[in-house]
Amino acid sequence: xxxxxxxxxxxxxxxxxxxxxxxxxxxxxxxxxxxxxxxxxxxxxxxxxxxxxxxxxxxxxxxxxxxxxxxxxxxxxxxxxxxxxxxxxxxxxxxxxxxxxxxxxxxxxxxxxxxxxxxxxxxxxxxxxxxxxxxxxxxxxxxxxxxxxxxxxxxxxxxxxxxxxxxxxxxxxxxxxxxxxxxxxxxxxxxxxxxxxxxxxxxxxxxxxxxxxxxxxxxxxxxxxxxxxxxxxxxxxxxxxxxxxxxxxxxxxxxxxxxxxxxxxxxxxxxxxxxxxxxxxxxxxxxxxxxxxxxxxxxxxxxxxxxxxxxxxxxxxxxxxxxxxxxxxxxxxxxxxxxxxxxxxxx
Amino acid sequence: xxxxxxxxxxxxxxxxxxxxxxxxxxxxxxxxxxxxxxxxxxxxxxxxxxxxxxxxxxxxxxxxxxxxxxxxxxxxxxxxxxxxxxxxxxxxxxxxxxxxxxxxxxxxxxxxxxxxxxxxxxxxxxxxxxxxxxxxxxxxxxxxxxxxxxxxxxxxxxxxxxxxxxxxxxxxxxxxxxxxxxxxxxxxxxxxxxxxxxxxxxxxxxxxxxxxxxxxxxxxxxxxxxxxxxxxxxxxxxxxxxxxxxxxxxxxxxxxxxxxxxxxxxxxxxxxxxxxxxxxxxxxxxxxxxxxxxxxxxxxxxxxxxxxxxxxxxxxxxxxxxxxxxx
Numbered sequence: 066x067x068x069x070x071x072x073x074x075x076x077x078x079x080x081x082x083x084x085x086x087x088x089x090x091x092x093x094x095x096x097x098x099x100x101x102x103x104x105x106x107x108x109x110x111x112x113x114x115x116x117x118x119x120x121x122x123x124x125x126x127x128x129x130x131x132x133x134x135x136x137x138x139x140x141x142x143x144x145x146x147x148x149x150x151x152x153x154x155x156x157x158x159x160x161x162x163x164x165x166x167x168x169x170x171x172x173x174x175x176x177x178x179x180x181x182x183x184x185x186x187x188x189x190x191x192x193x194x195x196x197x198x199x200x201x202x203x204x205x206x207x208x209x210x211x212x213x214x215x216x217x218x219x220x221x222x223x224x225x226x227x228x229x230x231x232x233x234x235x236x237x238x239x240x241x242x243x244x245x246x247x248x249x250x251x252x253x254x255x256x257x258x259x260x261x262x263x264x265x266x267x268x269x270x271x272x273x274x275x276x277x278x279x280x281x282x283x284x285x286x287x288x289x290x291x292x293x294x295x296x297x298x299x300x301x302x303x304x305x306x307x308x309x310x311x312x313x314x315x316x317x318x319x320x321x322x323x324x325x326x327x328x329x330x331x332x333x334x335x336x337x338x339x340x341x342x343x344x345x346x347x348x349x350x351x352x353x354x355x356x357x358x359x360x361x362x363x364x365x366x367x368x369x370x371x372x373x374x375x376x377x378x379x380x381x382x383x384x385x386x387x388x389x390x391x392x393x394x395x396x397x398x399x400x401x402x403x404x405x406x407x408x409x410x411x412x
Numbered sequence: 413x414x415x416x417x418x419x420x421x422x423x424x425x426x427x428x429x430x431x432x433x434x435x436x437x438x439x440x441x442x443x444x445x446x447x448x449x450x451x452x453x454x455x456x457x458x459x460x461x462x463x464x465x466x467x468x469x470x471x472x473x474x475x476x477x478x479x480x481x482x483x484x485x486x487x488x489x490x491x492x493x494x495x496x497x498x499x500x501x502x503x504x505x506x507x508x509x510x511x512x513x514x515x516x517x518x519x520x521x522x523x524x525x526x527x528x529x530x531x532x533x534x535x536x537x538x539x540x541x542x543x544x545x546x547x548x549x550x551x552x553x554x555x556x557x558x559x560x561x562x563x564x565x566x567x568x569x570x571x572x573x574x575x576x577x578x579x580x581x582x583x584x585x586x587x588x589x590x591x592x593x594x595x596x597x598x599x600x601x602x603x604x605x606x607x608x609x610x611x612x613x614x615x616x617x618x619x620x621x622x623x624x625x626x627x628x629x630x631x632x633x634x635x636x637x638x639x640x641x642x643x644x645x646x647x648x649x650x651x652x653x654x655x656x657x658x659x660x661x662x663x664x665x666x667x668x669x670x671x672x673x674x675x676x677x678x679x680x681x682x683x684x685x686x687x688x689x690x691x692x693x694x695x696x697x698x699x700x701x702x703x704x705x706x707x708x709x710x711x712x713x714x715x716x717x718x719x720x721x722x723x724x725x726x727x728x729x730x731x732x733x734x735x736x737x738x739x
Contacts, residue, residue: 111718112538112539164717170716173541173716174541175539175541178541190543191500191541191544192503237472238473238474238475238476238504239504267470268444268445268448273473335449339449340449396717397720399719401720402723402724406713
């Protein structure tokens with residue numbers, strides 16, 4: 066089998082500053098996410114889909130590519146990744162409230178369906194896995210532009226790869242297969258990150274797949290497959306870095322399967338108690354990626370209790386402020402429902 | 413007279429499906445969340461315990477395979493009832509439904525039958541936005557070979573689902589999300605069937621015919637009640653099935669009232685409204701006393717923000733306004 070499991074200690078060291086920054090974004094995402102659940106339970110917002118438990122997988126991956134420049138196709142669970150790429154807590158809060166000026170969609174799309182042209186974050190639909198062929202197409206466009214001389218392959222101000230995320234549940238969709246196959250056939254600068262949290266809403270992984278790893282399927286596409294501990298932010302960073310180098314060097318696509326867990330329901334619309342035991346959830350909570358990284362950093366002397374307290378206070382301030390400003394922002398006016406169905410002619 | 417029970421639409425569907433599974437062991441259900449999670453909309457609540465995994469199949473998120481495998485199982489002699497969580501996901505199963513389920517009997521000269529029911533929740537609300545908020549029933553009804561059933565109340569949901577399961581042809585059966593909790597009387601008769609293709613007069617009147625299906629019927633009935641206070645008597649025709657379409661019932665009502673308003677939750681172009689209006693002018697031209705009006709969704713993808721979403725869809729007030737334009 067072409068799959069290998071990566072261990073963080075094999076990789077080159079990561080600077081203390083970067084490690085602390087990773088910790089910060091994981092923490093910020095978590096606190097923002099927790100607040101959003103609360104707002105939903107208070108009836109202030111219509112919907113939330115959570116990144117809780119996935120922060121290490123997302124933050125580790127996001128720091129590995131040229132964020133804001135390379136094409137990113139995050140999925141609805143990628144709050145932490147999008148914060149690292151450059152979306153702000155206020156952007157997110159405007160989205161969950163459906164307020165005017167919300168940057169992803171002008172309050173037209175559901176929350177967490179990211180889209181930001183300035184950051185080269187490309188949107189996805191609510192039908193899962195549809196973003197995979199799109200990402201393959203963007204990677205194809207990059208290769209095309211480089212081949213015909215429209216773009217210098219070494220120009221870091223231009224997108225040099227497309228990275229796409231999805232849950233393991235989405236890999237049962239035909240579009241995942243078709244997108245992967247395309248990326249493989251054309252050996253595109255393409256990275257697919259599957260955040261395997263073991264449940265497609267309620268359906269456990271063993272009822273979704275006859276093989277134990279999604280990454281086992283990579284070989285069939287001529288794509289490199291890697292399984293990684295998705296709750297280990299440094300391991301995630303290293304495997305993604307390696308995949309990014311391969312993409313930049315024209316060495317083809319990589320499929321990264323990050324094993325993780327979602328200790329909360331799929332979305333604010335379901336109750337996970339009907340399909341999994343509380344013991345299982347508690348066991349995974351003990352493997353929480355933030356607590357785990359906090360321990361690593363503290364033991365390495367890279368993070369003190371004072372640092373943690375400062376970051377917690379800062380996160381609370383930022384989340385409070387984002388919520389307040391989103392609440393103060395008006396809803397879009399009626400005519401906002403009507404425009405933009407078709408693009409205007411290029412001027 | 414058979415006894416009736418007062419049940420919400422969701423329970424009426426559940427009862428129909430359960431009874432059909434008890435009656436015929438070839439009937440089984442499959443789809444995302446139908447088993448362990450008891451059904452996204454709770455129509456299959458308790459089914460896994462009662463019938464076991466053999467007949468209640470949780471599937472991967474894989475609409476193409478859900479519909480495609482259901483077509484194959486039907487051709488091999490079973491009677492699958494496949495659930496697509498919401499109808500927007502049925503677009504992923506379009507090829508299996510339209511190119512195969514709907515055409516196999518004809519294409520292969522009647523050798524294989526596809527006695528298949530695909531159930532899908534339809535509609536909008538709760539800020540589910542553009543890709544989750546669809547009422548594309550007319551698109552499916554465009555294709556011959558497929559029946560399309562869209563009940564508007566509990567009794568119809570019960571009798572129409574049973575008729576669909578017992579039929580020898582593929583049926584797309586849509587369930588309005590907003591109607592699931594709405595209660596209504598349901599005949600306590602395991603063989604209560606609403607014949608495929610038969611519409612129903614939900615309220616009699618003489619001044620204007622309101623033609624609708626599914627949730628549109630509710631808006632029409634509310635509008636009719638209000639208009640009656642002003643002396644305008646509306647006849648509400650619920651076609652119930654978009655295919656076969658009970659045009660005879662629509663014509664009969666129109667010949668009496670000479671006016672029509674067509675109400676649809678879906679988009680206005682190439683729509684249910686377009687179809688009914690075209691057929692009325694073609695077949696009842698001499699009976700027409702006013703332009704035929706349509707009340708449709710706004711011609712935009714559905715936005716997220718709450719007030720914008722509401723703005724996009726028909727309601728009783730819009731129906732009343734349309735009626736007043738022609739009466």
